[in-house]
Amino acid sequence: MEPARDPATATPFAHVPGAGAGVRLAGITLAFRGARTTRVLDGIDLEVRPREVIALIGPNGCGKSTLLRVLAGLIPSDAGTVTIDGNPVSGPDPRVGLVFQEPRLLAWRSAEDNVRFPMELAGWPKGRQAARADDLLGLVGLREYARSRPGTLSGGTRQRVSIARALALEPSLLLLDEPFSALDALTRERFNLELLRLWERTGTTIVLVTHSIPEAVFLADRVVVLSPRPARVLADIRVPLARPRRLSDLDSASVSSLAADVRAHLVDTTDDAIAMEEARTAIPAGLAPRDRPRRFAATDPGTPAWFDPFAPEDPE
């Protein structure tokens, strides 16, 4: 196990692979109390080894992002524990870097000053801040835009700045909450590749929330499928793809069959399927067996796993 990395003693230029943290979630349970209590997380157990990449996937509003915030120490759970390298997480943790769905940059600061923001908060000396920021901007390929304000940068570039900011304090665990969902498909693929390259060079453990099955399979060592609210772990699927991965891997048969596998676990959890299930139970029994939600059980390994709404119904 790696010892907890203290930003005050870590060297500013360390991109030593192998610095990732091991994470353990045990029995994480959470409910939001309001006018009516909503159970969000229901006893989630998950173990993440150092340097592993985990993709959390699940239907809309199932609590993936909430789980990520519990991991980051932003929301305390009602029951259960989060430990990083054996130390429990209580409150926002310096070993964790968080990347949000939106870049969340400070509009009045330049790209460089945005990257320096966490270091300022942590009280680093100015010289060390500048060196580290320069280093990070180089890592995400934005050195020449150090002085640009977020307003003049494109959406993808802003997200790169926000990734550099998340890495500022040399976290051993990087959490990403649907980080590329606002990008167009091609840019998104490129960013996925960049993220893997970054991961190889920084050596953090990564937990990522995504809606995209191909993205999850392409990036992760394990894809964890969550149920609709309250979230439980439905499946934990290993992705035995060799690294370093290439974009062309996305078209390979093994990726397609893995994606189909993930989809098979997800198919009953989408809003549509739930609505359909509810509609079916509302209909008097024996009326319309054809409307039963279907699984993609017939999908053979190797066939593309695209959902085709116009395909003819399976004969019962």
Place this chain on the structure above:
Amino acid sequence: MTAASQDGTPVRTRADAPVTAQPRPRRSRRFAGSLWPAAASLVVFVLAWQLIVFVSGFPPYILPGPLAVAEAFVRAWTDGTMWPHVAATLLEVLLGFALGASIALGVGIALARSPLAERLLSPYLVAAQATPVLALAPLIALWFGTGLLSKLVITTLIVFFPVAVATMVGIRSVDPRLLEMARSFRAGNWQIVSRVEVPAAAPAILGGMRVGVTLAVIGAIVGEWAGADRGLGVLINIARGSLFDIPLMFAALLQLAIIGVTLYLVMLFIERRIVGER
């Protein structure tokens, strides 16, 4: 809430193409361009004034012409009548504004962060604002005397409300996602206020200060009327009363207008420097 866009100049344009520096007109040229209409309207105003004097035949002790006022203005500056009064009023305005705006900033932050504080304090704030300062001035002069202190109290009082409300509203409308981001990097309360909330609310706060600085001039004059031995308000009273020099009174009014407009422009300039680059 981009206050800098209130004058219609496009402040931010977002390119979604990968990152080019935004070409935009140079500040000085834009400023010169916006100066022309103002200069033209000033000329029209002076001409119309002269025309009214000429046509109506009002005597100079009712409505002096622009030339007579300009002459009185220059005379008051050259013979040393004007400066002590200008100095006194400027001191009251600037000190009172600084005091009022600083207190308002602090109180506005507290009100924004604590709903309880807002519920406890807002009735008094609104009552203080709804009571005309003009009506309070004699009381304040009675309590604090006829020196600088009473003017500072009045000016502070009148500047306080718009700045406090603008600060409160500005901070309340800061994107909560930015606050979550800051907390994820373990920002403390004070760091969140000073590095996220206040900078993010700067356009609103500076907008409130722009209103406040013109009100500060009003506060100073009201204070002088309630009792003082120097200041532009005093000069106006002297010119109308014992001297019966109506062109001098107009010159004092002109001087007041110049101070007000200058302070407003200075605030606008500061606002542009701080906010305009976003």
